[in-house]
Amino acid sequence: MSEPSKSILDxxxxxxxxxxxxxxxxxxxxxxxxxxxxxxxFLVMILLWENDGQTVNGIGGQLGLESSTLTPxxxxxxxxxxVLRKRDADDERRVRVxxxxxxxxLRHEAKGIGTCVADATGMPEAELKALxxxxxxxxxxxxxxxxxxx
Amino acid sequence: MSEPSKSILDxxxxxxxxxxxxxxxxxxxxxxxxxxxxxxxFLVMILLWENDGQTVNGIGGQLGLESSTLTPxxxxxxxxxxVLRKRDADDERRVRVxxxxxxxxLRHEAKGIGTCVADATGMPEAELKALxxxxxxxxxxxxxxxxxxx
DNA sequence: TGCGATTTAATCGTGGACGATTTATTTTGC
DNA sequence: GCAAAATAAATCGTCCACGATTAAATCGCA
Numbered sequence: 190m191s192e193p194s195k196s197i198l199d200x201x202x203x204x205x206x207x208x209x210x211x212x213x214x215x216x217x218x219x220x221x222x223x224x225x226x227x228x229x230x231f232l233v234m235i236l237l238w239e240n241d242g243q244t245v246n247g248i249g250g251q252l253g254l255e256s257s258t259l260t261p262x263x264x265x266x267x268x269x270x271x272v273l274r275k276r277d278a279d280d281e282r283r284v285r286v287x288x289x290x291x292x293x294x295l296r297h298e299a300k301g302i303g304t305c306v307a308d309a310t311g312m313p314e315a316e317l318k319a320l321x322x323x324x325x326x327x328x329x330x331x332x333x334x335x336x337x338x339x
Numbered sequence: 340m341s342e343p344s345k346s347i348l349d350x351x352x353x354x355x356x357x358x359x360x361x362x363x364x365x366x367x368x369x370x371x372x373x374x375x376x377x378x379x380x381f382l383v384m385i386l387l388w389e390n391d392g393q394t395v396n397g398i399g400g401q402l403g404l405e406s407s408t409l410t411p412x413x414x415x416x417x418x419x420x421x422v423l424r425k426r427d428a429d430d431e432r433r434v435r436v437x438x439x440x441x442x443x444x445l446r447h448e449a450k451g452i453g454t455c456v457a458d459a460t461g462m463p464e465a466e467l468k469a470l471x472x473x474x475x476x477x478x479x480x481x482x483x484x485x486x487x488x489x
Numbered sequence: 490t491g492c493g494a495t496t497t498a499a500t501c502g503t504g505g506a507c508g509a510t511t512t513a514t515t516t517t518g519c
Numbered sequence: 520g521c522a523a524a525a526t527a528a529a530t531c532g533t534c535c536a537c538g539a540t541t542a543a544a545t546c547g548c549a
Contacts, residue, residue, distance in 0.1 A: 198467055200453050202460075203363045204382065205474045208403055210360040211536090212481035213353045218537085229505065232354065245528060253358050256528050258506050265504080282514045282527040303350050310352075311480035317348055320473045324355045327470065330461035331362035361506085368507085379535065395498065406498050408536050415534080432497040432544050495546070506535080516525070 216309055220302050224295055229254070230266055231299070233286075237272065238296050242287045244277070271295060366459055370452050374445055379404070380416055381449070383436075387422065388446050392437045394427070421445060 217228045226234065232252055236243060249259050263286055266272045271292035277283035310317060367378045376384065382402055386393060399409050413436055416422045421442035427433040460467060 197453060198457070198464065198471065200385070200456070202467055202471045202474070203367070203456065205471055205478065206356065206360050206363055207378075207382075209474050209478040209481070210356050211403055212478050213356055214536090216481055216484060217353070227504070228357075232357075235350070246526090253361055254505090255507065257508075257530075260529055262505075276528095280515070280527085284528065303347060306350070306353065307348070309481055309484035310477055311483070312477060314348065316473070317352055317477075320470075320477065321348065321352045321355055323466070323470045323473070324352075324359050327460055327462060327467075328355065328359040328362050331359070331366055331459055333461070334366060334459035364506090377534070396496090404535090405537065407500075407538075410499055412535075426498095430497085430545070434498065490549100492549095493547090495544100497544080498542090500541075501539085503538095504536085507533085509531085511530070512528085514525100514527080517523080519520100519522090 213306075216306060217302075220305055224298055225269060226295070229258075229262060233259075233262070233266065234271070234288075234292065234295065234299070237286065237288050237292070242285050244283045244285055246283075248286065266292075363456075366456060367452075370455055374448055375419060376445075379408075379412060383409075383412070383416065384421070384438075384442065384445065384449070387436065387438050387442070392435050394433045394435055396433075398436065416442075 214228055217231065221228060221231055224231075229252070233248055236248055236251055245256055245259050245263065248254075249256060252259075263272065263274055267274055271289055273287050273289060274284050275287070277285050307314075307317075312320075364378055367381065371378060371381050374381075379402070383398055386398055386401055395406055395409050395413065398404075399406060402409075413422065413424055417424055421439055423437050423439060424434050425437070427435050457464075457467075462470075
C-alpha cells in the first residue's frame with residue numbers, strides 16, 4: 190500500500206494523456222474557430238499544405254484515422270469550400286484530396302497558431318522536446334502491443 | 340529553417356498527445372470489451388469503486404466532462420445494469436450515481452487491466468513516473484491558459 | 490415571505506472516432 | 520482472359536464530447 194504499484198501509475202498516466210488531450214483540444218478549438226476549422230481538420234490541412242493531392246488512405250495513415258472517420262470529415266471540409274475530392278483517373282478506387290484557393294489561403298491565417306500554443310504550455314523548449322520523445326516512445330510501445338494483439 | 344522552431348515542435352507535441360491518446364484508447368478498448376465497458380465508462384467506475392454515490396457534477400469535475408456528455412453516458416451504464424441514478428432527497432437538483440451489485444462485482448474482473456497496460460508500454464516504472472509528472476505540468480500550463488482566456 | 494439569481498441536470502445539434510459491412514475497382518493467379 | 524482475392528472508399532450504427540439552451544430546484548436577500 191505504501192508505494193503506488195506500476196498498474197496504478199499506469200492508470201494515472203493513461204488518464205493524464207486523456208486529459209492533456211482534452212486540454213490541447215480546448216485550446217486549439219478557440220484558436221481554430223476563427224478559421225472555421227476543427228483540430229482534426231487542421232491536421233488534414235497541415236498535411237495538404239505540405240503535400241497537396243493526397244489520397245484518403247494516405248491521409249489516414251499519417252493521422253491514424255479510418256476512412257469511416259475521414260470521409261465525412263472531408264465532406265464537411267469540401268462543403269466549407271477548402272478542399273476538393275476527386276476520383277483518381279489512374280485508379281478509380283482512390284479519392285484524391287486537394288486544396289482549393291481558399292484552402293491554400295488559410296495557410297497564412299494559420300501562421301500564428303503554433304507560437305500561441307507554444308506560449309500556452311509555459312514550458313521551455315528543451316523540456317517540450319524531451320516530453321515529445323518520451324511520448325513517442327510510449328506510443329510506439331503501445332502501438333507495438335496493439336499490433337501484436339491481432 | 341535549420342532548427343525546428345518552437346511552434347513546429349509544439350505542433351508535433353500536440354499531435355503526439357493526440358495519437359498517444361488514440362493508442363491508449365485502442366488498447367483499453369480491447370481490454371475493457373470483455374467487461375462491456377468503454378474507457379470513459381471505466382473512468383466513472385474507478386471513481387465509484389473508490390467513492391460510491393457521487394453526483395453527476397462531482398464525477399464531471401474529476402474527469403473534466405460536462406453533464407451533456409455524462410448524462411447519456413450514465414444512462415447507458417444504467418441500462419447495462421451497473422449503476423443506478425437517483426435524485427438526491429435533500430436537493431432534488433442533484434442526481435446521485437451508485438453502483439449496483441453487478442457494478443460492484445466488475446471491480447474484481449477489472450483487477451488485471453492495470454498490469455496489462457503497464458506491460459504494454461514496455462517502459463520501466465521510473466520513466467513512466469517521470470513522464471506522468473511532465474504531462475501533468477504541461478496540462479496544468481494549458482489549463483491555466485484556457486482559464487485565462489475567459 | 491417571496492422573487493430574482495444561481496445551481497444542477499437534461500436536451501439538442503454538430504462533429505469526431507471506431508468496427509463491421511458494402512460497393513466498386515484493380516490485381517493476382519491460374 | 521477470367522474468376523478470385525485484395526484494395527479503396529463509403530455507409531451504418533454506436534459512443535464520446537462540447538456549447539447553447541432549457542427546466543426545475545434551491546438559495547439569498549430585500
